[in-house]
Amino acid sequence: MNEDVRQWMDQDRWSVVQGTAQSVPFVLRFREPALLPTDRVDYARCLRVVWAFDGEGSGAMPHPSVSSEMEVFEDRLCAAWEGDGLAVLTGVLTFDGARQWVFYTSDVSECGERLATMPQESAPYPIELDAFDDPTWHYWRNEIVGERGETP
Numbered sequence: 268m269n270e271d272v273r274q275w276m277d278q279d280r281w282s283v284v285q286g287t288a289q290s291v292p293f294v295l296r297f298r299e300p301a302l303l304p305t306d307r308v309d310y311a312r313c314l315r316v317v318w319a320f321d322g323e324g325s326g327a328m329p330h331p332s333v334s335s336e337m338e339v340f341e342d343r344l345c346a347a348w349e350g351d352g353l354a355v356l357t358g359v360l361t362f363d364g365a366r367q368w369v370f371y372t373s374d375v376s377e378c379g380e381r382l383a384t385m386p387q388e389s390a391p392y393p394i395e396l397d398a399f400d401d402p403t404w405h406y407w408r409n410e411i412v413g414e415r416g417e418t419p
Contacts, residue, residue: 276349276352276355279298279299280298280299281296281297281298281299282296282297282298282299283295283296284297288362290326291326291362291363292326292328292362293360293361293362293363294328294360294361294362295358295359295360295361295411295412296358296359296360297357297358297359297412298356298357298358309373310354310355310371310372310373311371311373311400311401311402312371312372312373312374312375312398312399312400312401313369313370313371313398313399313400313401313404313406313407314354314369314370314371314372314375314378314396314397314398315367315368315369315370315396315397315398315406316344316367316368316370316394316395316396317365317366317367317368317394317395317396317397318337318340318365318366318367318392318393318394319364319365319393319395320333320337320364320365320366320393321364321365322364323363323364323365324363324364325363325364326363326364327363327364328361329361329366336388337366339388340392340394341359341368343385343386344368344382344385347381347382347384347385348370348372348378348381353372353373353374353377353378353381354370354371354372354378355370355371355372356368356369356370357369357370357371357404357407358407358411358412360411367411369406369407369411371401371404371407372398375398379396382396
């Protein structure tokens with residue numbers, strides 16, 4: 268792992284913003300200070316992991332038992348991807364029946380391999396993944412943070 272990224276991860280702190288967007292409650296957790304994408308050209312792929320716990324348009328927030336399951340999943344996912352800097356979790360958005368983890372990585376394929384070997388519960392986690400090129404971190408900064416009116 269790049270030493271700058273390791274230092275950033277060791278010295279970061281997490282902030283939480285709660286509010287409403289389009290009359291729907293949300294919770295956004297994000298790392299501060301924000302890592303600058305221009306300094307991290309090696310993390311040019313956005314990898315989104317989404318766990319839908321209710322229907323889109325429901326405006327629902329997770330039941331405490333589902334939140335607990337998602338916490339275990341997040342801990343396992345971060346151990347698998349962040350331990351050696353394969354991927355960096357920039358933030359987590361819970362909104363409208365789903366939780367979305369936003370990672371940036373240089374190797375989506377390796378992330379998939381590690382996810383496949385990660386400990387699971389009795390049933391596979393109900394997640395969907397997608398990845399796309401985003402070297403300027405436009406998605407994170409404009410689509411997630413920008414919509415909520417906050418700047419990490």
